[in-house]
Amino acid sequence: MDHVTVQGTDEDIKAALLDVNLPNLLLSMYCITGDQTWIAEDQAPAPVLAPEGSLFPDDTGGYSEAQADAIRASAAKVLIALRDGERTPGSVPNPEQFRELLEYGMGEEVTSGYANMLLEETGLIDRDQNWLPVMSRTDAAKRADFEVLIIGAGMSGLGMAAKLKRAGISFTIIERNDQVGGTWYENRYPDCGVDTPNHFYSYSFHRNPDWSGYFSKRDELFAYFDRCADEFGVRDQILFETEVTRLQYDEINQSWQVHLKRGDGETEVRTANAVVSAVGQLNQPSMPDIPGLEDFEGDQWHSARWQTKDLAGLKVGVIGTGCSCVQLLPKTADQAEHTRVYQRTPHWVAPSRDYYRSVEPGLIWALKHIPFYAEFHRARMILVFADRSWPAVVGDPAWEDQSLSMNEANHGMREALTEFMRESLGSKQDYLEHCVPNFPVWGKRLIVDNGWYETLAREDVSLETDGIERVT
Incomplete structure (x- = not known):
């Protein structure tokens, strides 16, 4: 980890450690020092579990204030010595060590296959070495x-270009917009942002330690x-x-003839040995086929083509209750005189303390200055946010009504999310x-509540849930 250097005064370091996740800190300290006392059983973090009656898992490790203070004080000494050149930054754990460290930090089993994936996802090993040596022999x-011709300069197109460049393969990206970014360039509706934590909604090989929020917004x-x-x-190849x-x-x-049309109307045909489609799945707005919509005299637009307009004093109708609607509704309602939401199908919406x-x-x-910390932070976020819900989606053959829930854990989530709705709806019971959806939790992708x-x-x-007959 020679690219990570500890910076700051002693007091800066001690103050920063007040904000870190202690299980991640313990794992980082072990990798720096190789000292087994950092992963001793008598200070093992508590498992990441939601307390009874809560939807939120406790990710702190469950330490007392005295334990936490002692861990931070010992870590500060290590980091100060590292800053002063009195020790080396340690070495990358081997796959089995990494798996054992993840199990220690999470308090649960982590399989070798999952740990190996996280070694790549964290950048502790270079996944490109799976193919780059073979490619280099060409x-x-x-x-x-x-x-190679890549269609689209969004996140997938840029990622593909980065890897082709590393492999020494020629490429051109075709982008219909005047900027890169794809969906994050085109979508500009109120409160547009990710519903996946930023620290792993980013390239594994090009992480960003400077996210301002856990769920950042469109501009960032x-x-x-x-x-x-x-x-x-890669910009010059776009x-x-x-x-x-x-x-x-x-x-x-054995080549592709690619017909292009530029913004000025000029056309061109290019030849490519391979074509990569990176246009996205949902980037084209789909307007509902509702009678009268084509004759509606008021303003109308799709959320993916948001128009900046002062909504003060206006009556606004929002058709659909997917992720975009959930994100844009609160700020839209803040402006409009009245907002009417037209819903066909309800979705499960889960609260998040970090949104x-x-x-x-x-x-x-x-993330910038503690060796190994950014890697364990990303791994922990993936473990906590991603596949830990798997037991809740596996059907129990003995479970009576699988149209509403799949097993005991899934039913518990259903009850907890329903209670969250009940509390949040206030007087509109x-x-x-x-x-409340008529399908099990995770039957469709959960939406993060805002x-x-x-x-x-x-x-x-x-x-409104009765359906729309006509727009007038």
């Missing part, structure tokens, strides 16, 4: 002559991907304001029957 001139996400285009060195209108495969020459939470300064410091039910409970917001 003549460099031959690689440079192989032309666009800035990250825009910066990546420069830091990857043709902006250009669309692919046709792809035709030439079987004789509007700013990243603590000490954590940002730790008549909405509850319309907000005040959805509390907004529905407002007097200037109405929920």
